[in-house]
Amino acid sequence: MTNFEEADQGSHVVLAPEGKFNLVVAPALKARIEDLVASGKTKILVDLHAVDFIDSSGLGALIGGLKxxxxxxxxxxxxxxxxxxxxxxxxxxxxxxxxxxxTVEEALNDW
Structure with a gap:
């Protein structure tokens, strides 16, 4: 089970992991980012408002997605x-x- 929500906003996609962003969630999020990029959705915003913990796996997923x-x-x-x-x-x-x-709005307005 994945532990994040996704919203396609047209020119970008917002992904919102919830709870712990760790070894359990990170691979699924990283794979989803790679799928989005492969399909042409290359502007990705990760909304972390509901994340109360991140570990090296979560950081690795973000860096891998950024790359x-x-x-x-x-x-x-x-x-x-x-x-x-x-x-x-x-x-x-x-x-x-x-x-x-x-905020999410600040990130989107800066694009």
Missing amino acids: SARQNGGDLRIAAAGVQVLAVLKLTNLDRILSPFA
Whole structure:
């Protein structure tokens, strides 16, 4: 079972994992991002508002998705990350690569 919601917004797709973004959820999300990119949907926003924990598997899925999207002329953005997720991003310096947007709307308006 996947633990994320998906909304196709036309020019971009919003994926919203929930709960723990870990080894259980990360492979399915990464595979979905790769499927989207392969089908031509290369602007992907990951809404993290409902994620209360992220581990290295979740970070790996985000970085892998970012790489895939950028190699195909798109981008992957993250938005609405909570305190734990922001702390992990900062600790790993991934906040420099995956610049977190405060809200989904902010991320979409910047595109």
